Amino acid sequence: MTDRHSYLERLRCPRCRETHDASRPHNLCACGSPLLAEYDLSQLGRALDPRELVSRPYELWRYHELLPVEDAGAEVRLGEPVTPLVPLAVLGADLDLPGLLLKDEGYLPTGTFKARGAAVGVSRVVELGIDRIAMPTNGNAGAAWAAYAARAGLPCLIVMPEDAPDITRRECVVTGADVFLVNGRINDAGQTVAKVVADGAAFDVSTLKEPYRLEGKKTLGLEIFEQLGWRAPDVIVYPAGGGVGLLGIWKAAKELQQLGWLTGSLPRMVAVQATGCAPLVRAFDAGAEVSEPWVGANTIAFGITVPKAIGDRLILEAVRESQGCAVAVDDPAILAAHAQIARREGRFICPEGAATLAAAQVLRASGWLGRTERVLLINTGTGLKYPGTVSADLRTLEPGQAITWPQGRDRA
Amino acid sequence: MTDRHSYLERLRCPRCRETHDASRPHNLCACGSPLLAEYDLSQLGRALDPRELVSRPYELWRYHELLPVEDAGAEVRLGEPVTPLVPLAVLGADLDLPGLLLKDEGYLPTGTFKARGAAVGVSRVVELGIDRIAMPTNGNAGAAWAAYAARAGLPCLIVMPEDAPDITRRECVVTGADVFLVNGRINDAGQTVAKVVADGAAFDVSTLKEPYRLEGKKTLGLEIFEQLGWRAPDVIVYPAGGGVGLLGIWKAAKELQQLGWLTGSLPRMVAVQATGCAPLVRAFDAGAEVSEPWVGANTIAFGITVPKAIGDRLILEAVRESQGCAVAVDDPAILAAHAQIARREGRFICPEGAATLAAAQVLRASGWLGRTERVLLINTGTGLKYPGTVSADLRTLEPGQAITWPQGRDRA
Numbered sequence: 041m042t043d044r045h046s047y048l049e050r051l052r053c054p055r056c057r058e059t060h061d062a063s064r065p066h067n068l069c070a071c072g073s074p075l076l077a078e079y080d081l082s083q084l085g086r087a088l089d090p091r092e093l094v095s096r097p098y099e100l101w102r103y104h105e106l107l108p109v110e111d112a113g114a115e116v117r118l119g120e121p122v123t124p125l126v127p128l129a130v131l132g133a134d135l136d137l138p139g140l141l142l143k144d145e146g147y148l149p150t151g152t153f154k155a156r157g158a159a160v161g162v163s164r165v166v167e168l169g170i171d172r173i174a175m176p177t178n179g180n181a182g183a184a185w186a187a188y189a190a191r192a193g194l195p196c197l198i199v200m201p202e203d204a205p206d207i208t209r210r211e212c213v214v215t216g217a218d219v220f221l222v223n224g225r226i227n228d229a230g231q232t233v234a235k236v237v238a239d240g241a242a243f244d245v246s247t248l249k250e251p252y253r254l255e256g257k258k259t260l261g262l263e264i265f266e267q268l269g270w271r272a273p274d275v276i277v278y279p280a281g282g283g284v285g286l287l288g289i290w291k292a293a294k295e296l297q298q299l300g301w302l303t304g305s306l307p308r309m310v311a312v313q314a315t316g317c318a319p320l321v322r323a324f325d326a327g328a329e330v331s332e333p334w335v336g337a338n339t340i341a342f343g344i345t346v347p348k349a350i351g352d353r354l355i356l357e358a359v360r361e362s363q364g365c366a367v368a369v370d371d372p373a374i375l376a377a378h379a380q381i382a383r384r385e386g387r388f389i390c391p392e393g394a395a396t397l398a399a400a401q402v403l404r405a406s407g408w409l410g411r412t413e414r415v416l417l418i419n420t421g422t423g424l425k426y427p428g429t430v431s432a433d434l435r436t437l438e439p440g441q442a443i444t445w446p447q448g449r450d451r452a
Numbered sequence: 453m454t455d456r457h458s459y460l461e462r463l464r465c466p467r468c469r470e471t472h473d474a475s476r477p478h479n480l481c482a483c484g485s486p487l488l489a490e491y492d493l494s495q496l497g498r499a500l501d502p503r504e505l506v507s508r509p510y511e512l513w514r515y516h517e518l519l520p521v522e523d524a525g526a527e528v529r530l531g532e533p534v535t536p537l538v539p540l541a542v543l544g545a546d547l548d549l550p551g552l553l554l555k556d557e558g559y560l561p562t563g564t565f566k567a568r569g570a571a572v573g574v575s576r577v578v579e580l581g582i583d584r585i586a587m588p589t590n591g592n593a594g595a596a597w598a599a600y601a602a603r604a605g606l607p608c609l610i611v612m613p614e615d616a617p618d619i620t621r622r623e624c625v626v627t628g629a630d631v632f633l634v635n636g637r638i639n640d641a642g643q644t645v646a647k648v649v650a651d652g653a654a655f656d657v658s659t660l661k662e663p664y665r666l667e668g669k670k671t672l673g674l675e676i677f678e679q680l681g682w683r684a685p686d687v688i689v690y691p692a693g694g695g696v697g698l699l700g701i702w703k704a705a706k707e708l709q710q711l712g713w714l715t716g717s718l719p720r721m722v723a724v725q726a727t728g729c730a731p732l733v734r735a736f737d738a739g740a741e742v743s744e745p746w747v748g749a750n751t752i753a754f755g756i757t758v759p760k761a762i763g764d765r766l767i768l769e770a771v772r773e774s775q776g777c778a779v780a781v782d783d784p785a786i787l788a789a790h791a792q793i794a795r796r797e798g799r800f801i802c803p804e805g806a807a808t809l810a811a812a813q814v815l816r817a818s819g820w821l822g823r824t825e826r827v828l829l830i831n832t833g834t835g836l837k838y839p840g841t842v843s844a845d846l847r848t849l850e851p852g853q854a855i856t857w858p859q860g861r862d863r864a
Contacts, residue, residue: 098510098534118798119536119556122510126531130605144531147559150800151836174857191798193542197857202848210842214835216795220855221848228851235854242857382626386530386603388562423626424563424836430622436614436633439640442647443632445586445609445654 042087048108051075051251054354062108065168067249074248074351076291077108077255081298090270090301098122100159103262106295107160108255114167116192118149120159125267128417130384131397135404139414141273143264146389146422150184150211153260153285153420158184160256161245166192174242176200176229178281178343179208180421185245186217197242199229205342207425225337227347247282248351254291257284261292264416265302272307274413275364277400279392279420280311280320281344283355290358307416309364311355312399314339314371319348320355324366329353340371340429341391343420365408369398377401378429390426393419454499458522463487463663466766474520477580479661486660486763488703489520489667493710502682502713510534512571515674518707519572520667526579528604530561532571537679540829542796543809547816551826553685555676558801558834562596562623565672565697565832570596572668573657578604586654588612588641590693590755591620592833597657598629609654611641617754619837637749639759659694660763666703669696673704676828677714684719686825687776689812691804691832692723692732693756695767702770719828721776723767724811726751726783731760732767736778741765752783752841753803755832777820781810789813790841802838805831 051060053069054076060066062077069075084105096102100120109115125143132140145153162185165173174197175185182198189196196217200209201224212219222229230246237244248254265272272293278286286309296302313321316339319331333348349355359366369377378394381387396417403409423429437443463472465481466488472478474489481487496517508514512532521527537555544552557565574597577585586609587597594610601608608629612621613636624631634641642658649656660666677684684705690698698721708714725733728751731743745760761767771778781789790806793799808829815821835841849855 094507099536117538119538119559121533121536121559124511124531124533126529147531147533147561149559149798151563151834172858187798187800189798190795195858199849206844207836207839209844209846210839211800211836213844213846214791214794214800214842215798218857218859219844219846221846222851222853223848224851231852232849232855236857379626383602383628386561386599386601386627388599388623388626422563422836424619424623424834427619427622430626432618432621432625432631434621434625434631434633436635437611437644439634439636440643441634443644445630445648446584446607447630 042084042105045104045112046108046110047079047084047105048110049078049080052078065170065243066251067244074354075251077251079106079295081295085299093266100156100259103259106258106262108252109160109163109167111167114163116159116163116166116188118187118191120149120155121147122263123147125264128385131381135401136411137400137404137409137415139412140400141414141416142419143416144387144419146419150180150187151422151425152180152184154181154184156259157181157253157256157284158188161185161250161253162188162192162194164252165243165245166194170243172242173245174233174236175245176226176233178226178345179204180343183208183211186212186215189217190215197233197236199232201225201229203342205425225345225347247284254284254288257288258292260285261289264289265292265296270301271304272302273416274307275310275409275415276307276418277310277312277396277415278418279341279344279395280313280355281346282349283311283320283351285418285420286311287351287354287358290362306362309359309362310399310403311359311366312395313344313366313368314341314374314395315368316371317345317347318368320352321366321368323352323356324359329356341374341395343390343392344395367399367402369395369402373398375429388423389419390421390423391429393417393421454496454517457516457524458520459491459496459517460520460522461490461492464490477582477655478663479656486766487663489663491518491707493707497711505678512568512671515671518670518674520664521572521575521579523579526575528571528575528578528600530599530603532561532567533559534675535559537676540797543793547813548823549812549816549821549827551824552812553826553828554831555828556799556831558831562592562599563834563837564592564596566593566596568671569593569665569668569696570600573597573662573665574600574604574606576664577655577657578606582655584654585657586645586648587657588638588645590638590757591616592755595620595623598624598627601629602627609645609648611644613637613641615754617837637757637759659696666696666700669700670704672697673701676701677704677708682713683716684714685828686719687722687821687827688719688830689722689724689808689827690830691753691756691807692725692767693758694761695723695732695763697830697832698723699763699766699770702774718774721771721774722811722815723771723778724807725756725778725780726753726786726807727780728783729757729759730780732764733778733780735764735768736771741768753786753807755802755804756807779811779814781807781814785810787841800835801831802833802835803841805829805833
């Protein structure tokens with residue numbers, strides 16, 4: 041039984057090690073690095089036995105001691121179920137990888153894992169007394185933050201590339217955000233937001249420019265490890281754009297290990313990108329600490345079209361520390377994997393999620409993934425937001441018209 | 453601790469009272485009525501204390517004793533989380549109805565409550581050894597059955613109106629169903645399916661033409677009553693097309709009452725239709741036992757465009773027995789409610805779900821809903837599947853272009 045709703049202690053810069061007062065709003069450290077939340081894990085470890093979690097509601101907020109929201113009343117909720125972790129038995133057999141698993145994030149508000157960052161991020165924004173927020177987005181993060189901002193009654197500015205999924209604009213508009221498109225990439229959208237922020241007109245909630253979106257994404261890891269009985273899978277395969285989910289999973293693993301809740305080896309973390317925009321893969325292969333901006337970024341996996349991730353240093357560190365790797369897959373491989381998982385497993389997932397299956401196929405073929413390993417793919421969102429990945433030119437019948445089915449079968 | 457996975461006993465015709473062997477496939481009763489599954493509730497009541505459910509996975513299958521699948525290994529699963537039941541605090545205050553609640557079904561596979569019927573229906577089809585299925589659909593049911601059929605490796609024929617939501621065709625195609633459109637309404641699609649079935653080419657899984665889809669929908673009620681601590685809300689407001697969800701909730705209430713798990717009054721059941729297709733409302737108002745086919749059906753709430761529901765008699769009985777009512781709302785009211793819940797509560801729901809809010813507004817204004825009543829709205833699916841309900845004509849910026857935000861505020 042814990043006496044504090046949150047065990048948040050401070051913010052710390054992972055680069056210059058400077059600490060910051062978590063009770064006040066912060067963006068980046070003065071040195072330019074994202075800030076990370078630190079918790080009093082030794083105190084929490086004494087106060088809470090993980091078995092106590094069993095009696096809590098089966099939702100994201102069950103991990104509240106490891107989240108930054110200090111007052112339960114400040115939690116902005118749309119209903120955040122723990123998402124399913126399911127075996128991919130058919131594809132696992134195809135790949136000779138019987139321990140293949142999928143964590144499917146399409147079951148959250150707004151249909152993507154971005155809801156995790158928005159739920160916790162917006163809650164903390166409200167708790168800290170911030171009254172207006174602004175962000176650039178490739179679409180899904182904006183939709184999630186707009187929804188939570190609406191629930192909180194918080195004015196919200198969203199800027200996104202013209203090419204972002206159409207449905208995500210509509211989501212932002214319907215929930216009342218102010219939305220602008222930009223004839224460019226997410227970095228261009230970020231420039232427009234930066235000017236608004238520089239004017240003092242809004243608090244910047246861009247990826248990793250405030251520290252609490254990451255804490256929300258951390259729940260993805262907390263759920264995975266609890267669902268597997270406080271053991272890590274051997275490998276986690278993650279589609280990396282801004283990479284916050286990968287960092288969140290890794291942060292969860294480290295905190296749970298420190299708490300003593302997670303025992304055994306930590307997972308090898310795999311960052312998957314598209315060959316059309318693979319700055320992290322290029323940096324990983326080159327042994328570089330940071331990535332170089334990718335020129336001419338282009339892939340159907342729009343959510344991971346991030347030419348230069350602000351957290352690139354942290355992502356590369358996590359991948360290397362975990363003995364993972366970074367892999368690029370091309371659009372045809374992504375589309376083929378997308379079709380396979382739909383037909384063979386009944387799952388209509390997003391292209392970014394399909395990229396993880398394509399990557400697992402490559403890594404299994406090369407032997408990097410062993411036959412007996414437990415390999416967890418992350419599907420970051422529902423395929424419903426990407427109708428263009430499926431063509432459906434169908435035959436139209438007149439009322440009363442008969443057909444023969446299955447095709448080619450003689451009529452009785 | 454129960455010794456049987458399912459307590460299914462038999463099928464019974466609610467009209468002629470004939471019983472049927474549940475171990476064999478059945479469609480309608482010889483008298484033309486849908487069949488209902490009956491369970492050995494007295495045995496189950498002795499074997500299981502509802503408090504034991506707490507230790508089970510938080511998913512649809514936790515109620516397996518009250519479901520027809522006899523072998524756990526036959527359950528076809530895509531991951532079926534218990535969906536959130538959330539207070540609508542802001543809209544509740546607007547309506548002077550502080551006990552306003554929403555059960556949000558957009559968090560299921562394929563993004564709608566149709567997944568419940570498909571999960572249980574396909575599982576039972578497989579268990580009974582059926583090797584091909586066919587159905588007409590307004591879109592969402594087809595998408596759900598196609599997904600579960602793919603997971604089960606079961607050939608599936610889907611026929612849907614040309615006007616059905618575009619995304620639903622794509623869902624059926626991507627998961628490998630054979631799909632045809634029809635230049636007509638769901639009843640026309642049903643005729644095409646009926647001919648295929650008459651040829652012996654497929655088992656008919658049309659709404660209520662097999663008995664187990666209803667059992668899946670029953671879990672909607674089971675979840676609601678468990679989430680409210682085995683008490684019913686005063687009123688449940690449901691958007692009725694085929695009406696299977698309403699029947700499922702009502703069947704759950706009756707079974708739980710008989711088990712002694714649900715105490716107190718049963719809920720008043722409200723069937724909501726659109727004024728453009730309101731055969732049940734017309735029959736309810738006329739005191740009729742069945743509905744007449746609606747001519748010229750047309751509404752934006754496409755999922756409830758059912759000119760003549762096969763379960764009309766059962767639906768009207770349930771509504772009357774529960775002391776509920778049937779209400780029609782027009783498209784402008786549906787769209788207004790849709791916008792309100794998005795802006796005020798951050799929820800992007802489907803038009804059918806929005807119709808329940810519009811109906812609650814009407815019923816509150818008339819005094820049919822009392823101020824202190826606990827009123828539960830059912831949102832049957834995610835708004836992501838209905839992009840056309842939101843227009844988003846937005847301004848496009850050039851890279852680097854500055855904006856003033858909030859609008860009208862002087863720049864610093």
